[in-house]
Amino acid sequence: MLSQGVFQRKLPAGTVHDMRIGVLAEVRPGERRVALPPEAVSALRAADVTVTVQSGAGRHLFASDDDYRAAGAEVVESAERIAADAEVLAVVNPPEGAVIAAMPAGASLLGLLNPFQEPAAMRALRDQGVTAYALELVPRISRAQSVDALSSQALVAGYRAALVGAELLPRFFPLFMTAAGTIPPARVLVLGAGVAGLQAIATARRLGAVVSGYDVRSAAADEVRSLGATFVNLELETQEGAGGYAKSQSEDFAARQHAALAPYVAESDVVITTAAIPGRTAPLLVTEEMVAGMRPGSVVVDLAAQSGGNCALSKPGETGVFNGVSVWGGADVPSQLPVHASKLYGANVSAFIALLQAGDAQDEILSGSRVTQAGEFVHEAVGKALAADENDQADQGE
Numbered sequence: 001m002l003s004q005g006v007f008q009r010k011l012p013a014g015t016v017h018d019m020r021i022g023v024l025a026e027v028r029p030g031e032r033r034v035a036l037p038p039e040a041v042s043a044l045r046a047a048d049v050t051v052t053v054q055s056g057a058g059r060h061l062f063a064s065d066d067d068y069r070a071a072g073a074e075v076v077e078s079a080e081r082i083a084a085d086a087e088v089l090a091v092v093n094p095p096e097g098a099v100i101a102a103m104p105a106g107a108s109l110l111g112l113l114n115p116f117q118e119p120a121a122m123r124a125l126r127d128q129g130v131t132a133y134a135l136e137l138v139p140r141i142s143r144a145q146s147v148d149a150l151s152s153q154a155l156v157a158g159y160r161a162a163l164v165g166a167e168l169l170p171r172f173f174p175l176f177m178t179a180a181g182t183i184p185p186a187r188v189l190v191l192g193a194g195v196a197g198l199q200a201i202a203t204a205r206r207l208g209a210v211v212s213g214y215d216v217r218s219a220a221a222d223e224v225r226s227l228g229a230t231f232v233n234l235e236l237e238t239q240e241g242a243g244g245y246a247k248s249q250s251e252d253f254a255a256r257q258h259a260a261l262a263p264y265v266a267e268s269d270v271v272i273t274t275a276a277i278p279g280r281t282a283p284l285l286v287t288e289e290m291v292a293g294m295r296p297g298s299v300v301v302d303l304a305a306q307s308g309g310n311c312a313l314s315k316p317g318e319t320g321v322f323n324g325v326s327v328w329g330g331a332d333v334p335s336q337l338p339v340h341a342s343k344l345y346g347a348n349v350s351a352f353i354a355l356l357q358a359g360d361a362q363d364e365i366l367s368g369s370r371v372t373q374a375g376e377f378v379h380e381a382v383g384k385a386l387a388a389d390e391n392d393q394a395d396q397g398e
Helices: 038-045 065-070 079-085 097-102 119-128 142-147 149-168 195-206 220-226 251-266 288-292 338-358 364-369 380-397
Strands: 019-023 049-054 074-076 088-090 108-111 131-134 176-178 181-183 187-191 210-214 270-273 299-302 319-322 325-329 370-373
Touching: 019 079, 019 338, 038 049, 038 065, 038 338, 049 079, 065 074, 079 097, 088 338, 097 119, 108 338, 119 131, 119 370, 119 380, 131 364, 142 338, 142 364, 149 195, 149 270, 149 299, 149 325, 149 338, 187 195, 187 251, 195 210, 195 220, 195 270, 210 220, 210 251, 251 288, 288 319, 288 325, 338 364, 364 370
Parallel strands: 019 049, 019 088, 049 074, 088 108, 108 131, 187 210, 187 270, 270 299, 299 325
Antiparallel strands: 131 370, 176 181, 319 325
């Protein structure tokens, strides 16, 4: 059912060159990013785009409402009013139900919508007649690099992970040769060599640690070595999935992987885990027994804690200590560096808006990331997953 509220307005058909973009202040606990910082607004205004921003949207970036006005945006207090007037609503996270209900049928929502884990929001968008684009679903093709928000935010998270490891470790990262003696460098092991893992490797290397990296994908070895780190070869079969991601692993493979990784984990001062599979629970890489085998004072930094965790002991947003080993569970990690996380994300959003403005609905990037349209789920994988979820709920209600 489409909302009949005061904000409902049917959008005109066809491409509108002077596109109206709405930007919300994010309200989820721990979220400090914004979909478009002031510098992105300035660039959009030069491209015939009108931008309305909710008051306080840039507070965590130290960007005031006046900064947005100077960039050419209108600043409005009400999120519902912005949603009602925008042709494209740009967000970081899915908005609240009242905001979705204010959106006109045919409007578009663009952001990191987490469609597999946000079924209620996805159904609300479908029922409202909103066209929703999830940046997580952007196809992994060369021309999509400018809109690849997963990669831009993973870069931020990987950098942050290395800093967290250095902060929690009760010793130096680099080698020091002093009159008082020589201090050997810390040993850092990074599990997962995607964008986040490679950035963690590069940052730990800059801090002076001796770094090694592991990934189940065959292409990762050269990338790890190119950063001056050692690639850990477990002599296991590769696990290459679609789009360059790792695929889900069998129980037998996981057991062999744990056994082979255990000695590398045990000899490391810091273990940083970054492995994720889009739309699925993160693979378990560091078991409770492996943590027990680490030296007291060692550190585990788990960037995948919010999606199930690569470490059996991690909890999102918490740091636990187990037999002297600190285990840090990441939560909203890119938001911990909101200025540059928002700058990069805003560039991704701006590039996506340019595609929408071009008006080619069949563009591979647009069609690949489109979740809902005209009251239907149009992304096959999301539609199947949410249909299964609805069936499970119906069975439990019987």
